Amino acid sequence: MPSNPLLQVENVSKTFRVHGKKLHAVENVSFTLEAGKTLGIVGESGSGKSTLGRMVLRLLESDKGRIIFDGVDLSRVKKKELRALRQNMQIIFQDPRASLNPRMSVGDAIEDAMAIHKIGTKASRRARVVELLERVGLPDEIQYAYPHELSGGQLQRVGIARALSLNPKLIICDEPVSALDVSIQVQVIQLLRDLQEEFNLTYIFISHNLAVVEYLSDEIAVLYLGEVVEQAPADELFQAPTHPYTQVLLNSILKIPDSPEQKQEMQSIQGEVPSPLNPPKGCTFHPRCPFAMDVCKTAKPDKKAVSEGHYATCHLVGRSEAAHAN
Numbered sequence: 001m002p003s004n005p006l007l008q009v010e011n012v013s014k015t016f017r018v019h020g021k022k023l024h025a026v027e028n029v030s031f032t033l034e035a036g037k038t039l040g041i042v043g044e045s046g047s048g049k050s051t052l053g054r055m056v057l058r059l060l061e062s063d064k065g066r067i068i069f070d071g072v073d074l075s076r077v078k079k080k081e082l083r084a085l086r087q088n089m090q091i092i093f094q095d096p097r098a099s100l101n102p103r104m105s106v107g108d109a110i111e112d113a114m115a116i117h118k119i120g121t122k123a124s125r126r127a128r129v130v131e132l133l134e135r136v137g138l139p140d141e142i143q144y145a146y147p148h149e150l151s152g153g154q155l156q157r158v159g160i161a162r163a164l165s166l167n168p169k170l171i172i173c174d175e176p177v178s179a180l181d182v183s184i185q186v187q188v189i190q191l192l193r194d195l196q197e198e199f200n201l202t203y204i205f206i207s208h209n210l211a212v213v214e215y216l217s218d219e220i221a222v223l224y225l226g227e228v229v230e231q232a233p234a235d236e237l238f239q240a241p242t243h244p245y246t247q248v249l250l251n252s253i254l255k256i257p258d259s260p261e262q263k264q265e266m267q268s269i270q271g272e273v274p275s276p277l278n279p280p281k282g283c284t285f286h287p288r289c290p291f292a293m294d295v296c297k298t299a300k301p302d303k304k305a306v307s308e309g310h311y312a313t314c315h316l317v318g319r320s321e322a323a324h325a326n
């Protein structure tokens with residue numbers, strides 16, 4: 001247990017009403033994150049990753065639970081005080097184009113972020129824009145360019161520069177490389193890692209791809225239908241995945257198919273993600289689980305400790321059958 005975590009998320013849930021039914025987008029999620037560390041959050045589309053990220057920033061109110069950032073309980077903070085806190089908590093999106101004003105040059109967009117938070121003078125902000133662009137690997141003259149003139153990778157670097165301009169403590173990276181070519185993905189991830197070291201940044205790194213979070217994450221939480229099904233230090237999650245869902249996710253990234261037969265095998269995860277409006281009873285993963293037992297169809301598994309700091313929500317944990325799943 002970290003002695004002085006920057007972020008504590010305790011039993012946070014969010015339900016949406018859709019067609020008169022309750023949709024549990026995030027359910028009872030808890031984690032702690034120390035300054036300078038990265039928590040990777042992984043799960044398929046619709047598993048609740050973005051909803052969780054938006055609740056941490058209080059862009060979305062949680063139904064229950066507590067989020068404590070830098071010692072402050074966010075649920076008790078008045079809207080007015082949130083602005084000051086927001087300076088310390090930034091987000092980088094999958095599509096930086098969508099978060100940049102198309103009629104503003106990128107230099108103005110970065111400066112604007114600082115102006116909103118009343119940081120520095122016009123002249124000092126302008127000097128900082130140049131410094132930040134250089135730090136994220138972009139030439140000075142790009143400050144005069146407009147978003148449509150830049151590539152996806154350049155735009156993501158601008159998004160990172162804009163987030164950095166506010167000297168945040170925490171950055172939520174919401175699928176920041178998913179829309180980029182693989183070679184550019186590697187460069188952006190390397191940049192994020194360098195910046196983390198330099199500025200002691202704390203990251204929540206959201207991705208549907210375990211391979212992408214591996215390099216940056218100290219700890220990884222795997223989400224399935226809004227619930228954390230496994231959480232562990234990154235090395236351990238890769239070496240000893242315990243939840244069958246994590247195992248399936250890992251299998252799909254580690255095997256590079258050489259033949260159509262292998263491809264068939266690689267994609268052998270059964271079925272589709274069930275509708276969150278009508279989740280399966282018992283363990284929500286049981287209809288797709290290769291190791292499902294009778295109990296899985298009726299009883300929801302509790303969170304169980306696999307080892308220190310490693311948890312999985314699965315009936316197999318602690319049973320002799322677990323050996324077969326590994």
Ligand SMILES: Nc1ncnc2c1ncn2[C@@H]1O[C@H](COP(=O)(O)OP(=O)(O)OP(=O)(O)O)[C@@H](O)[C@H]1O
Pocket residue numbers: 016017018023024025043044045046047048049050051052208276
């Ligand atoms: N404003 C909303 N109103 C109703 N349902 C919503 C809303 N926002 C999210 N949801 C639902 O909540 C669930 C979780 O969505 P969320 O976007 O957090 O998942 P995600 O893991 O980030 O998915 P993706 O990778 O596709 O962005 C989904 O079933 C989604 O349809």
